[in-house]
Amino acid sequence: MAVMALAGCGGGASSPAKSGSEPMAESASFDATPNAAPAAPGQAPQGGEASGAAIRGDMKAEQEAPREPSNRPGLGTTWGETRDSKITTSPFVRADSKNAFATAALFYTDEEGARSMANASGFKRFSEGSIDVGGGVITAKLKSGNGMFLSGFEATGKKFIVGQAGERYSIVLQSHVPARLEVVVSVDGLDVIDGKAASFGKRGYLLDPNGSIEIDGFRQSMDTVAAFRFGSVRNSYAEKKTGDARNVGVIGVALFNEQGTNPSSWPRGDTQKRLDANPFPGQFATPPSN
Incomplete structure (x- = not known):
């Protein structure tokens, strides 16, 4: 089991590092306290009592009609079983607190969905699915x-x-640069x-220089996650929690560099070299050397 670290806010004071109780732990930075962990589907969010203006006795509270669950085909990610996954917190100040310097999206579907897209433009199978983020700064895969x-x-x-429906998966991120992310x-x-709804303002996991992390669920606390499991869109965590399935089927990755670092100066490995290769490097003819 790995221990990950969460990063603190950019542009301000970061939380002090906290040591994990396990020899290996994920380190990540985040603003939320442990009691701000996501609620299980159908569970009331944690927090204090609701406050508001008094309602007159002769008035009826309007109730919103329940939304019909989505019947979209394909896969979604469900709220799985609780798994041990310890984290610590570590200081991290972003170079830009609001904007990621690189983003990427990795989509997922089932075999039926793959067959239905077989005639789509540029269709090509591959044995191991991964995406390069930031031109090879990191790679992301599903395991x-x-x-x-x-x-x-x-x-x-x-x-x-x-x-496949019912299959557990994790998100594996591998860094290829000599700086923390x-x-x-x-x-x-x-x-x-x-x-909650994803945004660049949220805090994330820390990725050590040339290191890797494995994210295996929605975080419930500093010690546990709810496993990622493929399931129907109807039973997805997003559908059950928000009643909105419009973003089901995609995994997003956003990268932030640390204050004082410059992503353009990092070596990107062979992937970036190949992308930057020039098929016509010469411009004009030159005379022979002798």
């Missing part, structure tokens, strides 16, 4: 519960991972740390 990386396909300029991650439009 199944049996330890194998999931395969997928590319179509219409997007990369899709193929999963803060990584904000979303699943189906929800932040993986607080379970």
Whole structure:
């Protein structure tokens, strides 16, 4: 089991590092306190008592009609079983507190969805699905519960991972640069740390120089997560929590560099070198040397 660290706010004082009780722990930075963890589907959010103006006895409170669950085909991510996943907090000040310097999206679907897109423009199968974020600053992959990386396909300029209903998965992020990064991650439009609508203002996990982390669920506390499991859109955490399935089927990754660092100066490895390769480097003819 790995221990990850959460990063603190950019542009202000960061929380002091906290040591984990496990020899390996994920380190990440975030603003939320442990009691701000996401609520399980159907569970009331944690917090104090509601306050508001008194309602006259002769007035009836309007009740919003319950929304019909989505019947969209394909996969969503459900709120799975509780798993041990310890984290600590560590100081991290962003170079830009509001804007990520790189973002990427990794889509997922089931085999039926893959077959339905087989005739789409640019369709191509691959054995191990991954995306490069920031031109090779990091790579992101999905790993199944049996330890194998999931395969997928590319179509219409997007990369899709193929999963199966009931299958547990985790998000594996590998850094290829010699600097710390803060990584904000979303699943189906929800932040993986607080379970609310994802945004750049949320805090993320810390990725050490050339290091890797594995995110295996929605965070419930400093010690546990609710596992990511593929399921129907109807039973997805996003649908059950918000009644909105419009963002189901996509995983988002946003990268923030630390104050005092410059992403443009980092070596990007062979991937970036290949992308920058010039097929016609010469401009004009020159005379022979002798």
